Amino acid sequence: MNDFQYFRMDQFPDFLRQLMHSGYRVIAPTIDQEAIVYAEIQSIDDMPRGYTDEQKPGYYRLQHTGNQRFFDYAVGPHSWKRYLFPPLQLISTSIKSQDGWTFEEHVDEGESYAFLGVRACELAAMRIQDRVFLEGAYVDKNYQNRRKASFIVAVNCAVPSANCFCTSMNTGPKCKSGFDIALTELSDGFLMEIGSSLGNEMVTPLGFPTATEEQLSESESVSDHATEQIKKTMDTTDLRNRLIGQLEHSHWQDVANRCLSCTNCTMVCPTCFCSHVEEVPDLNQERVDRRKSWDSCFNPGFSKLHGTPVRNDTRSRYRQWLTHKLATWHDQFGESGCVGCGRCITWCPVGIDLTVEVAALCEEEP
Amino acid sequence: MPEKLRLGIFKFASCDGCQLSLLNAEEELLELAELVEFAHFPEASSRIESGPYDLVLIEGSISTPEDLDRIQQIRRQTDTLVTIGACATAGGIQALRNGANHDEFMKLVYPHPEYVQSLATSTPISNHVSVDFELRGCPVDTGQLLQIISDKLHHRKFSVPDHSVCRDCKLQNIVCVSVARGIPCLGPLTQAGCGAICPRFHRGCYGCFGPCHQTNTDGLTDWLIKDGHSSSQLIPLFLNVNAEAPEFARTAAQLIRQDSAEGESDE
Ligand code: SF4
Ligand code: SF4
Ligand code: SF4
Ligand code: SF4
Ligand code: SF4
Numbered sequence: 138m139n140d141f142q143y144f145r146m147d148q149f150p151d152f153l154r155q156l157m158h159s160g161y162r163v164i165a166p167t168i169d170q171e172a173i174v175y176a177e178i179q180s181i182d183d184m185p186r187g188y189t190d191e192q193k194p195g196y197y198r199l200q201h202t203g204n205q206r207f208f209d210y211a212v213g214p215h216s217w218k219r220y221l222f223p224p225l226q227l228i229s230t231s232i233k234s235q236d237g238w239t240f241e242e243h244v245d246e247g248e249s250y251a252f253l254g255v256r257a258c259e260l261a262a263m264r265i266q267d268r269v270f271l272e273g274a275y276v277d278k279n280y281q282n283r284r285k286a287s288f289i290v291a292v293n294c295a296v297p298s299a300n301c302f303c304t305s306m307n308t309g310p311k312c313k314s315g316f317d318i319a320l321t322e323l324s325d326g327f328l329m330e331i332g333s334s335l336g337n338e339m340v341t342p343l344g345f346p347t348a349t350e351e352q353l354s355e356s357e358s359v360s361d362h363a364t365e366q367i368k369k370t371m372d373t374t375d376l377r378n379r380l381i382g383q384l385e386h387s388h389w390q391d392v393a394n395r396c397l398s399c400t401n402c403t404m405v406c407p408t409c410f411c412s413h414v415e416e417v418p419d420l421n422q423e424r425v426d427r428r429k430s431w432d433s434c435f436n437p438g439f440s441k442l443h444g445t446p447v448r449n450d451t452r453s454r455y456r457q458w459l460t461h462k463l464a465t466w467h468d469q470f471g472e473s474g475c476v477g478c479g480r481c482i483t484w485c486p487v488g489i490d491l492t493v494e495v496a497a498l499c500e501e502e503p
Numbered sequence: 504m505p506e507k508l509r510l511g512i513f514k515f516a517s518c519d520g521c522q523l524s525l526l527n528a529e530e531e532l533l534e535l536a537e538l539v540e541f542a543h544f545p546e547a548s549s550r551i552e553s554g555p556y557d558l559v560l561i562e563g564s565i566s567t568p569e570d571l572d573r574i575q576q577i578r579r580q581t582d583t584l585v586t587i588g589a590c591a592t593a594g595g596i597q598a599l600r601n602g603a604n605h606d607e608f609m610k611l612v613y614p615h616p617e618y619v620q621s622l623a624t625s626t627p628i629s630n631h632v633s634v635d636f637e638l639r640g641c642p643v644d645t646g647q648l649l650q651i652i653s654d655k656l657h658h659r660k661f662s663v664p665d666h667s668v669c670r671d672c673k674l675q676n677i678v679c680v681s682v683a684r685g686i687p688c689l690g691p692l693t694q695a696g697c698g699a700i701c702p703r704f705h706r707g708c709y710g711c712f713g714p715c716h717q718t719n720t721d722g723l724t725d726w727l728i729k730d731g732h733s734s735s736q737l738i739p740l741f742l743n744v745n746a747e748a749p750e751f752a753r754t755a756a757q758l759i760r761q762d763s764a765e766g767e768s769d770e
Contacts, residue, residue, distance in 0.1 A: 170678035170705070195726070197683045214678050224674040395722050398715075399691035400666060404673035420534050420653050431674060436666045437716050451719060486669070486681045486691050487726040 141348040142340065145326040146205075149181050152327075153253075155343055161251035161288055164220060166213070171199055173213040175220070175254075185210070192298035192479065195488025208254060208322050211298035212478050216407035217252055217259055218266060221283050224404075226429045228279075228414070233423040247282030253290045255316065257309030258301075260291055261476040262407035264315055268470050269410045288335065291316035293356070294363045300479030302369040302492060308476045310363040321356040328356040371492040372499075373473065377464040379499050384456065388497045393452035395487055400433035402481035402489075403458060408474050409433070434458050459491060459498075508656055511543035511556035513577055515563030515570050516597055516625060520642035521588035522546045522562055528645045535649070538656055554580025558655045560648075564590045566597060566625040578632040585651055585661070586628045589641040593713055594747035596641075597625040601747060627747065636661040641711035641744040644696050665716045667691050668708050671699040680707055687727055689740055692718045692750075713745040720754040734762040 144152060156163050167176045168185050178184060190210040191198045202209060229242045255263075267284065270277040294301075294310035303309030312319045317336030321328040328348055331337050348356075403409040413432040418425045432439055434457045440447040448454050466474030475491075482490045512522060526547060528535070542552040559581040565574060578584060586592045594601070600608055605623040609616035628634055638647055647663055654661050668690035672679060680702050681688040688707035690699065696712045714720070724737055741755040 171683045172678040174676070174678065195682055195730075196685075197679075199683075214683070215676070219676070394719075395725070397667070397691040397719050397722050398717065399669040401669050401673065401679070401691070404670060418653065418657070420531060420538065420649065420656070422653075422657055431670070433666075433670065436670070438665055449717075451717065484679055484682055486679065486688065487722055 140331055141353060142329045142331070142345040143323075143326060143348040143352050144329060144343070144345045148343075148345070149207075149327070151343060152340075153178075153181055155339060156251045156253070156288070156290070159288075159339060161249050163251045163253055164217075165253035166208075166210075168199065172197060173199065173210055174215045175213075175217065175252075178253075181207075189296055190298060192300045192483045193488070194300070194482050194490045195485055197483050206295075206322060208292050208294075208320075209296040211294065211296065211301050212256055212259065212480060214405060214480070214484055216405065216478075216480065217255060217263065218407050220248075220250055220252070221263070221287070222266060222270070222280060222410065222412075224431045226279070227426055228429050229427040231425045231427075245279040245282055247279075247284070247286030249286045249288070250283075251288040251290060253292075255289050255291045255312075256294055256478075257291070257312045258303045258306070258476040258478040259407055260289070260312055260315040261303075261306075261308035262478070263289075265408045265470070265472065265474065265476070266410060268472075269408075288339070289316045289318070291319040291332075293319060293321040293360055295322060295359050297363055297367050298479060298483070300369060300482040300490075301367050301477065302371055302479060303477040304364060304367045305369075305371040305373060305492075306473065306475055306477035310367065311360040321359050323352060323355050323359070328352050369479070369492055371475075371477070371495055376473075376495070376499075377467045380460055380464040380495070383498050384460075386498050387502060388494070388500075389452050389456050391497070392455050392489065392494055393450065396451050396455050396489055397487060398435045398437070398451045398454055399486060400435040401484050401486060402491075403433035403435060404431060405480040405484045406462075407478060407480070408462075408476065411439070413439075434461065459494065462491075463495065507538060507540040508652075509542045509555070509557045510539045510652070511554065511559040511577070511581070512541075512546070513543065513559060513561050513573075514546070515561065515574070515591065515628075516566035517563030517588065517590040517595065519546060519562070521590075521640075521648075524587075524642045524645045525560075525648055528649055531649055535652065539652065556581050558583045558585065558652065560651075561586045561591045561628050562588055564594045564597060564625045564627060565631055566622055567620050568622060569620070570622075571631065574628060574631050583635045583655055584628075584632065585636045585638060586634055587638045587643045587648065589639065589711060589713065589744040590625075591628045592637040592639055593745045594625045594627050596744045596746070598747040599742060600625060625747075638663070639694060639712040640696050644698070647696055664695055666695050667715050668693045668695050668697070668699050668702070668712070671695045671697075672702050675699060675703070677702045680705055685730075687732060687737065687740060689723075692720055692723055707740075709740060709743050710751065711744050713748045714750040718750050720750050721757075724754060724758065734758045734765060738762065 164175050165178045166173045187202050187204050189200050231240050270280040291312040316332040319330040411432045412429050414429045416425050435454050437446050462474040601624045680686040686707045689710040690708035693710045694712045694715045701708045738758045741751045745751050
């Protein structure tokens with residue numbers, strides 16, 4: 138197996154065709170609603186070319202660069218969890234007949250998707266959700282099927298956004314594992330790293346040449362340059378204990394005065410996994426659908442027990458979200474629940490930045 | 504076959520849009536007619552029967568002297584009373600006259616105001632009689648309306664989701680118009696139910712389902728003002744179909760005060 142190969146920009150369509158001929162539907166970055174989102178593509182013409190994004194807390198703007206590059210932007214509003222853990226799922230149906238009720242479970246066999254353009258922080262997020270859905274006492278079979286059916290083409294970031302802080306979370310900007318293929322966009326083509334035997338089988342028929350030393354070092358400098366551009370940081374040293382030691386800090390109320398408890402941060406977060414299940418009957422109560430949908434600890438109803446929410450104000454809800462991500466996730470899953478992708482910062486409609494809040498919360502009170 | 508549910512639908516000051524939401528349920532209407540007797544639904548049928556009613560849906564706000572009487576009569580004949588829409592639940596757009604000069608408004612609108620019998624205020628139904636459940640929206644959502652009728656039919660507790668419009672955007676792949684386009688959006692403060700129609704068509708939510716539980720209006724207005732919007736630009740966002748909802752009314756009043764203070768300091 139030759140681990141590093143190279144193909145020219147004009148061979149990118151061949152690469153894409155190979156994925157499609159192997160039976161995959163390709164999901165990749167596309168432009169929709171003034172943002173770069175993940176959707177099915179038929180050719181490389183469906184992908185953004187010559188675009189970048191400007192991101193700040195509560196701010197995202199697409200920008201045209203005029204160059205011919207494919208991946209000069211960071212992560213957008215969507216994450217791959219939309220495909221692996223869809224926001225709305227019908228999980229079963231019960232139907233009443235003369236003989237009583239029949240129950241039908243809906244099993245998702247998993248669409249064969251090739252995810253093209255998965256960033257390092259997103260690979261880390263997939264590994265985290267794997268642990269949540271597959272490695273505990275209960276295995277989510279539908280998630281498992283979808284995950285098994287997917288093929289992953291990662292891309293090493295060249296242009297991080299101002300909200301990226303993967304370097305602090307030790308997840309990026311370079312992809313280390315968890316992919317079938319990883320690409321680095323060079324000046325005239327792509328460096329292609331093969332990460333699995335499935336990936337190797339995929340690209341062997343293409344017969345691309347082994348990468349040269351120059352191409353390998355150009356790729357290294359793309360990642361080095363990306364690392365240098367990341368300015369946002371979060372001090373993770375003993376963060377779990379530092380946060381748990383500050384549960385009564387007055388700053389929680391300061392955030393609560395700004396936070397709208399709107400759920401956006403949890404919806405866009407690639408690791409948040411909460412959902413709720415409801416029974417939806419028809420008018421006659423002869424057919425009942427069981428539906429599962431994304432939920433969030435910011436919804437007042439989320440912590441409702443015997444009639445009243447346990448976390449009955451925004452202060453306790455924000456505290457739940459932040460301490461779950463950064464502290465109690467360690468207790469539950471042995472790692473942090475944050476990969477540093479910055480989505481919760483960009484897509485918060487009032488620009489609340491968890492790295493800033495964490496710094497304030499870890500300051501001792503006067 | 505159990506006895507049919509006797510349903511009454513009554514209209515007060517309103518545009519008929521909420522009743523239309525029921526008529527829009529074309530597929531379910533036939534099925535509904537099997538389970539429900541439409542005893543009073545003038546919008547759909549000229550057959551009008553007197554009470555008592557098992558379930559009454561009230562559209563519209565109280566805005567004339569005779570409304571005051573009529574709502575009491577209806578309540579007396581009704582087992583379960585549900586208000587439908589922003590007018591019945593929060594006074595509607597017509598509540599903008601509350602606190603304004605009613606006589607002046609009358610003269611502006613009607614050539615002969617002396618022929619018009621109208622109260623100086625437009626108020627929600629719950630200010631006058633006890634209400635069992637309030638369904639929000641301008642207009643209400645057809646699915647929620649059918650669900651309420653079905654809940655009554657099958658003796659279930661009424662409930663609708665209490666999360667923000669934002670969650671519905673995210674469930675449906677809608678890119679946030681506020682973050683990606685800088686359009687002020689009331690979605691984070693507004694109770695879901697519409698399916699995020701406005702953001703889906705690239706405009707900001709204007710709060711027609713009314714404020715969320717424990718909504719933080721100041722959090723949003725502080726951010727928007729810091730972001731360069733003026734108080735006067737934000738006032739119409741809150742002075743809309745839910746202008747009388749307490750959180751929106753308080754925020755509008757605060758923005759108006761800020762705006763006039765800014766105006767004075769400019770002079
Ligand atoms: S908490 Fe925020 S930065 Fe961390 S993974 Fe989730 S969305 Fe990304
Ligand atoms: S932060 Fe909240 S929504 Fe996210 S996984 Fe934890 S409890 Fe669930
Ligand atoms: S957080 Fe890192 S890996 Fe993720 S998009 Fe930004 S630079 Fe890339
Ligand atoms: S932190 Fe921001 S995105 Fe998250 S709930 Fe609060 S206002 Fe919404
Ligand atoms: S468009 Fe409006 S409702 Fe939708 S997520 Fe953004 S702020 Fe919330």
